[in-house]
Amino acid sequence: MEANFMYCTFKGRKSVCPILLSKEQALEGIRRLARQIAADYARAAIHLVIALKGAKTTAGYLAKELDELGMTFQVDGVRVKSYAGTESTGKLNWLQELAEPDLAGKHVLVVEDIIDSGYTLSELLKVLKFRYGKPASIRTVALLDKPSRRRPELKGFKADYTGFEIQDVFVVGFGLDWDEEGRELPNIVYINPEDFINPSTN
Numbered sequence: 001m002e003a004n005f006m007y008c009t010f011k012g013r014k015s016v017c018p019i020l021l022s023k024e025q026a027l028e029g030i031r032r033l034a035r036q037i038a039a040d041y042a043r044a045a046i047h048l049v050i051a052l053k054g055a056k057t058t059a060g061y062l063a064k065e066l067d068e069l070g071m072t073f074q075v076d077g078v079r080v081k082s083y084a085g086t087e088s089t090g091k092l093n094w095l096q097e098l099a100e101p102d103l104a105g106k107h108v109l110v111v112e113d114i115i116d117s118g119y120t121l122s123e124l125l126k127v128l129k130f131r132y133g134k135p136a137s138i139r140t141v142a143l144l145d146k147p148s149r150r151r152p153e154l155k156g157f158k159a160d161y162t163g164f165e166i167q168d169v170f171v172v173g174f175g176l177d178w179d180e181e182g183r184e185l186p187n188i189v190y191i192n193p194e195d196f197i198n199p200s201t202n
Helices: 023-041 056-068 119-131 193-197
Strands: 004-010 013-021 046-052 073-084 087-096 107-115 137-145 161-165 170-172 188-191
Touching: 004 188, 013 023, 013 193, 023 056, 023 137, 023 161, 046 056, 046 119, 056 073, 056 107, 073 119, 087 119, 107 119, 119 137, 188 193
Parallel strands: 046 073, 046 107, 107 137, 137 161
Antiparallel strands: 004 013, 013 188, 073 087, 170 188
16 A cells, blocks of 8 residues: 655644555445445344444444445444553453443444454453343444454454454554544554654754
8 A cells, every 4th residue: 555644743743644544545444344234234223332432433434324325223332441552451441331221132233443452342342242231243343453463362353344454553543542632633644652752853
């Protein structure tokens, strides 16, 4: 994929950031995912569970595409956090519960922005299966996947639907953030956080 660049600012410092995926490339990936989902669910009603905050952008566009394909769905959200800065804490913190307390008999589709170590999503799935009743099915969709970052015990863990598999680079934009910065960037860029924390003085 041919790289291009855009200016971005983090921690008060401006730099040139390589673009991994343009907004249009991300949207095309979401359109492809929507077609796959619509084909598999055969118009069965879906309960979309958005992993907030990061997946809100992806989920918004995915919902639009599913609606245009004639799918019936409800939108819900849960907010969990297992990262501090660029590293996983190894602990899942619940910040927002689902609005729907009972998922029994529902076809649940969890929407993630990115799968990295796999810890957050794998733990979220465990909770959804046992805390909110017994769903008829639970599947997952992720815009991005970094399989090289998987925890050893989660090797082979992946979403049911994946937009793009990427290398081990730190990405922001299109809803993805670094300490709550960069979500608003239209494209998905990759950065080296050290460039903004300890910039070269040369």
